Amino acid sequence: MRKKTLLALGAGAAVLALGLTSCSSGGGGDTGDKGGDASGEVEVFTWWAAGSEKAGLDALVDVFNEQHPDVKFVNGAVAGGAGSAAKDLLQSRLQAGDPPDTFQAHAGAELQDYIDAGQVEDVSDLYDEFGLRDAFPKDLVDRLTVDGAIYSIPSNIHRANVVWANPTVLKDAGLDPAAKYETLDDWFTALDAVKAKGKTALSIATTWTQVQLLETVLLSDLGTDGYNGLWDGKTDWKGSEVTDALKDFEKLMSYTNTDRDGLDWPDATQQVIDGDAGFNVMGDWAEAAFAEADKKSPADYIYFPVPGTDGVFDFLADSFTLTVGAPNPDGAKAWLETVGSAEGQEAFNKAKGSIPARTDADTSDFSEYQKTAIESFGKDTIVSSLAHGAAVPVATLNKISDATSKFTTGASDLAAFQSELAAAVEG
Template identity: 55%
Template sequence: MRGGLSKTFAVLSAAGLLAVSACGNSGDDSGDTASKNVTVFTWWADGGEKAGLDGLVSVFDTNCKDYKFVNSAVAGGAGSNAKQVLANDLQSGKPPSTFQAHAGAELKDYITAGQVDDVSGLYKDFGLDTAFPKNLIDQITVEGKIYSIPANVHRANVVWTNPKTLQKAGIDAAKAPATVDAWIADLTKLQAAGVKAPLAISKGFAQEMLVEAVLLGELGTDAFNGLWDGKTDWAGANVTAALNKYKTLLTFTNVDRENIDWPDALQYVNKGQAGYTLMGDWVAAQQLSDGVKETDYTYWPSPGTAGTFQFLADSFTLPTNGQNPEGTKCWLKTVGSAEGQKAFNTKKGSIPARSDAVPTDYPKYQQAAMADWKKDKIAPSCAHGSACSAGQNNDILSALSQFSGAQDVAKLQTALGTALKTS
């Protein structure tokens, strides 16, 4: 496979590499202290993500007393900053004890580069082969092996609304439009009612998530999943039609979409400056952290995707030649444990990967998500690593950034198909 980590390395200038190297592993001490350190590399530096990490650490400190947690989080960029630092560390042969990654195809580049070890045996050792649902294990298995342990499951295909804003346009916020076309009709109503940006969106992966939601809603689960395993043709007329509807959706979005991040888009909705935003269910934790009342927003699966759970999973790896492998295994055991997943997910806004979690331990949204996870069809997300490799995702993000300006559907469709064939 061409591309992969080399693409990540290529974007870093020599000066950039020098700058980020100082931010890398923080556990390079010497002596007995270093032998106990478990350096955990994440992008969970603040908000609900940091609170979730703190929950995991509290369980690790109790159950792994022989080891010391060392926080090596890198903030910003929805993980993009952290991934650049990690790429430098791995290329330099200085892997941390463990690093955060999205479970599934995103790991292919690390696997090809020989930078992560197979942890399939740990699934049996820790009882995860029975604690995790089979559909999740199948989704994150790469060529018959598993290379990470998920801490959670997030849902990507969620629309968040402002009921008061929708009500002004005569729209029922509790009822999801059945199709993308019906959603476009509602967006038109909002625009006519004077809402300047009916659909709030942000840069980068948020646009990729919207494209995926439209493709999923228009193609259906099986054909959408086929886009990632080669069974569905990216050049097909159904893909063309879906991308044209994505182009239409962009006409209802905020003009600063290339300059803001997803929390800013969410604030447009909260302030009544937009009716909708599409974002993963970490929004629930953000709303809780911001003190937004549950009565002030509603949520539902993106139009046309009811009955499908588009998933992603934050997970942790066992790096090849990483620091303190025995301590790392204790961390991985904590990540997969019932206690660890409860401590993490009740604060993170995600749901546990384990099937034996108790729904009443979680807030309202997570209870609903847990029920859907058990009954819905499952679809992966390229934007969040479960459907495609990092190299493929880089190419897709580049194509979408170009499309945000030029909006040439034929060019976008060709670029998406090429990304999956050549990256």
């Protein structure tokens, strides 16, 4: 296997960084004729099967049908938040020689696995054909480039370190919804107040949402340099600072709902919408869930960066590939054209709660939250999300997820948890 070097996103740089670069020679494949010549069926493999994720996909498909009426969209969506079930099935299909035409993957270290395995084509020529080198930020294009080749087209940009809260629940607990929480310790006091009123203080769901909570705690307690150091080897996973962060994670988990492992993220977010929980840490795809429930901010919900992470944008991006051996490469190319188009990105992101990767997209009618995310992305320090494939390869994330699940279900103690996390990253 070719050697690769994944660069962690540098702290203090308010530019996009996907943690994706390389130092070896690469190659690409023939991407077929122009998307405008496509016909037949195109299977698009995603994990957008429900809620605001499906709404975003549906909006994108509507644009695709307008732009490419001769191509029939085949929905290959597999349910399961953050794509854990979908990724397993996808890998089985790729290894069995039964690939979809195109599949969703998180940009960053997760995409590197597919590149190393020779499972995705070089789509650099599409960037020229579709004018994407001018439409996307130069830093984005640079970071997506591996040995002069690009392997995916991003559909959006998401932020993972966001707290969503129900102001009515907070008021009932004697809290000011406009209050600022500078540190996790400040937030613990508020969580105690909500818990004392008999509400779930912090709603959460299955393992991947717990890993996302973990990454935000690590980011809060270690700072951007320390957090980035977890992925480039400069921060000692066995050190006392990590121990303290894991203690904070353990304390946060004590505020969560006991049915968490049987839920997915829409269920946890719904608890805040319904007023059954005070707070929820979720990526900004939750914004669309509040909109779908006809909730307005700040009357019905509020949002802010996870305490201790103000000024940091915990980044992830969904992107689409052209699969090696795609049954209909022209159809896949047509889909990629829509994904990268201004019309596609505007429709998709407005529905999903994320922000466009294109700098020329019309976001004038986006939500107030999305406008704040666009502003933050332009000025904040960018770091790579752990739970969403930007910071580490899939195999490492799976080990971290397994260790987290053992810890949160009581199958291991904190010392064992820390040791297993260290082993997952180091080996």
